[in-house]
Amino acid sequence: MDHRCEHVAAGRVGLTGAALAQALDQAGSRCDSGGQRLTAPRRRVLELLLEAEGPVKAYDLIAAFGPDGEAAKPPTVYRALEFLERQGFAHRIQSLNAYVACRLGADIHAAAFLICDCCGATREIEPAGADVLVASAGRDGFVVANLTVEAHGLCAACRAS
Template sequence: MSAPAFHPHDHSHCVHDALSEAERLCTARSVRLTEIRRRVLELVWSSHKPLGAYDILDRLTAEGHKPAPPTVYRALEFLLEQKLIHRIASRNAFIGCSHPGAPHAGYFLLCTTCGNAEEIGNSVPLAQAVAAAAGLAEFLVESQTLELAGTCRHCRHD
């Protein structure tokens, strides 16, 4: 799959696939994808633009849910723990994981024009380079996120 975030596509398929995969994984792991967790995941997947906690809160409030901020934070925490979403530090926002079943580092291309984020699939050479650099420093890596900011092909051609 080559960078769907940066090409026009039927996004309803992305949302559908992400939610059914999340349900499958939660069942397999015996954890509960409660209504609020599911709705927060669906909101994170509403586009390929990273979404902040306050945007999520605003949308839930607009839908008449009026959730307390801790409820939303706990739902985000759960989704992060289950690796169904990633945190994009440079935007203080969250993005749905496009291949949540397999362990992987979060490597992202962030377009500063359209705001979309695309997860780079498991890049073995990149992961090996990071592991080698950390190994030289005798550093134990527990999590890693790489954020590359720039302009996507679609935006450069417009």
């Protein structure tokens, strides 16, 4: 489950500058139109997630929360994360106890993750095959409200080296 080599996630960098500002504004707009409020702490946590290159631990968010390096109180960040997840702006990676900004569509959606156990790179993908599972569950009378799909393994870069 953990890093097994010296590789480091390649390429994927968090947002900065204008791109970051734009992403935050976009989130703000989507909140407005949905009657939701992207308040200061929520915005700040989303900002931290967007800036990051990959999954971020809750306590790293807590530590980085204050602009001056001052930490937040845990509930502040956990509440913001809960909101961001509810709105589809962020996802929780269960198998890592970590959180990522959603890099895909604009709307709330199902997500799947490919997590490289070597370099730690975490890619969000459309959950191929999820429809099959949901349908299969449905035949048993089970209605899926929320689906977690997390695949651990080795990414192309780490397999090559």
